[in-house]
Amino acid sequence: MNFPKHLMYSKTHEWVEKINETTARVGLTQYAQDELGDLVFVNLPAVGDAVTEGHSFGDVESVKAVSDIFSPVTGKVAAVNEELLDAPQKINEDPYGAWMVEVKDITAFGELLDDICYAAYCEAAQDA
Amino acid sequence: MEKKTPLYEQHVALGGRMVPFAGYLLPVQYPTGVIAEHMAVRQHAGLFDVSHMGEALLEGPDAEKNLNEILSNNFTGMPLGSARYTLMLYENGGVVDDLIVYRTGQQKFFLVLNAANTQKDLEWLQLHLKGNAALQDISAQVAQIALQGPDAAKLLATLAEQSLLPVKYYAFTENVKVAGAVCMVSRTGYTGEAGYELYLAPKDAPAVWDALVAAGATPCGLGARDTLRLEAAMPLYGHELSATIDPLSAGLGFAVKLDKPEFIGKGALLAIGQPAEVRVGLKVTGRGIVREEEDVLIGEEKIGKTTSGTHCPAVGAACAMAYVASQHSAVGTAVEVLVRGRRVEAEIVPLPFYKKSR
Numbered sequence: 337m338n339f340p341k342h343l344m345y346s347k348t349h350e351w352v353e354k355i356n357e358t359t360a361r362v363g364l365t366q367y368a369q370d371e372l373g374d375l376v377f378v379n380l381p382a383v384g385d386a387v388t389e390g391h392s393f394g395d396v397e398s399v400k401a402v403s404d405i406f407s408p409v410t411g412k413v414a415a416v417n418e419e420l421l422d423a424p425q426k427i428n429e430d431p432y433g434a435w436m437v438e439v440k441d442i443t444a445f446g447e448l449l450d451d452i453c454y455a456a457y458c459e460a461a462q463d464a
Numbered sequence: 465m466e467k468k469t470p471l472y473e474q475h476v477a478l479g480g481r482m483v484p485f486a487g488y489l490l491p492v493q494y495p496t497g498v499i500a501e502h503m504a505v506r507q508h509a510g511l512f513d514v515s516h517m518g519e520a521l522l523e524g525p526d527a528e529k530n531l532n533e534i535l536s537n538n539f540t541g542m543p544l545g546s547a548r549y550t551l552m553l554y555e556n557g558g559v560v561d562d563l564i565v566y567r568t569g570q571q572k573f574f575l576v577l578n579a580a581n582t583q584k585d586l587e588w589l590q591l592h593l594k595g596n597a598a599l600q601d602i603s604a605q606v607a608q609i610a611l612q613g614p615d616a617a618k619l620l621a622t623l624a625e626q627s628l629l630p631v632k633y634y635a636f637t638e639n640v641k642v643a644g645a646v647c648m649v650s651r652t653g654y655t656g657e658a659g660y661e662l663y664l665a666p667k668d669a670p671a672v673w674d675a676l677v678a679a680g681a682t683p684c685g686l687g688a689r690d691t692l693r694l695e696a697a698m699p700l701y702g703h704e705l706s707a708t709i710d711p712l713s714a715g716l717g718f719a720v721k722l723d724k725p726e727f728i729g730k731g732a733l734l735a736i737g738q739p740a741e742v743r744v745g746l747k748v749t750g751r752g753i754v755r756e757e758e759d760v761l762i763g764e765e766k767i768g769k770t771t772s773g774t775h776c777p778a779v780g781a782a783c784a785m786a787y788v789a790s791q792h793s794a795v796g797t798a799v800e801v802l803v804r805g806r807r808v809e810a811e812i813v814p815l816p817f818y819k820k821s822r
Contacts, residue, residue, distance in 0.1 A: 373493060373497060373498060373687070374497045374498050374499040374500075376499075376753060376775035376782075377751075377752065377753050377775065377782075379752075397753045397775070398498075399498040399499065399687055399691060399774055399775055400492070400498070400687055400690075400774075402753075402755075402804070421751075425499075428497075
């Protein structure tokens with residue numbers, strides 16, 4: 337499993353890339369896409385929507401099931417990766433390249449783990 | 465505690481993601497993934513462990529008579545070496561199970577039952593057997609492997625004597641050696657592709673599975689099994705069929721012979737007449753995936769409910785099956801489906817969603 341060092345990770349398997357103190361990009365980790373399987377549909381918020389740390393801001397659908405995506409930050413959606421709407425499989429193919437939303441005006445970050453702690457967290461989850 | 469099929473170790477060795485299903489541990493997918501496995505069946509040949517299915521033997525001078533009286537299809541004059549799809553009904557016309565009956569002898573029939581319904585089916589059959597006929601549960605002595613896809617025949621011919629393989633759909637041959645193991649081979653399947661189902665001794669299953677994989681078949685899990693059967697519009701008990709759904713509403717009249725003198729459920733079906741609700745196919749024209757148990761609407765009016773749905777890889781769209789009021793069931797009807805509070809546009813299309821090209 338690959339967990340890039342420059343990213344932070346939530347316990348609900350989203351990654352966060354801090355662009356500056358109040359802006360970040362968010363996506364799903366390799367662990368998440370592996371657990372979900374082939375993704376066939378993505379529901380993303382609109383530009384301008386408010387997102388709240390710990391709350392669902394969209395969902396992804398695999399062949400078998402729907403899963404909520406939880407926002408790791410509180411802020412406003414500045415950009416949405418439209419490419420994913422037609423090609424959700426990019427999340428499987430390149431989870432760290434396939435950013436889902438860019439959030440600005442961030443006022444809070446949720447509990448985030450570094451790559452080492454997240455890797456350990458995933459290992460523990462696998463064994464459970 | 466789930467049971468393991470004879471092929472459990474094969475699945476684990478291939479990286480199968482094991483899940484509990486109908487009391488067994490089976491792979492939902494392998495590292496290939498559901499979509500690639502699905503397309504392997506549509507384009508080449510896929511392999512399925514279906515050993516969880518139930519099997520029974522019905523033997524005796526009154527075996528045929530019992531089948532005619534307990535099941536919906538007609539078994540009089542059924543040739544040796546042929547199989548027939550049938551429903552087993554309750555008195556009220558609802559479905560106990562859908563099953564396949566193989567005639568292996570003048571007075572001998574081999575029944576294949578849905579895994580989840582095996583116990584229920586055996587009890588129902590036993591309860592209704594009359595005269596000189598004996599029912600035997602042989603599920604534990606039968607393993608089953610399905611090989612499906614346009615290349616299935618070519619592939620199987622590398623491991624078995626081609627002249628012995630069944631050719632016609634729903635024909636079968638017993639005592640065929642496949643990779644050295646004795647099998648009953650039938651031209652049946654649950655994918656909408658040409659292919660075979662092999663019935664064999666559990667101890668022989670691992671070697672035959674390995675030989676088929678080595679010959680080029682792609683192992684496929686339950687995920688692909690479901691997307692394939694849905695594209696082919698094949699019903700799944702618990703979804704399109706149940707104790708409260710009759711086979712005529714389900715569009716399975718071909719397996720119901722109302723001109724038979726008597727069978728359990730006949731009276732109820734005659735009383736139903738034209739079904740009030742019928743099974744239709746929905747193709748999503750809007751954005752979203754439609755799944756089971758979702759309301760189908762025309763404007764503010766609820767006209768029905770979905771029974772199964774998913775993304776269909778070979779169709780390239782999300783498709784679903786639903787029961788809707790007959791008066792709204794015409795192909796081309798525009799509907800909406802309520803998907804987690806959101807209306808998703810769909811259209812009634814002919815079934816099956818996918819038809820094989822070669």
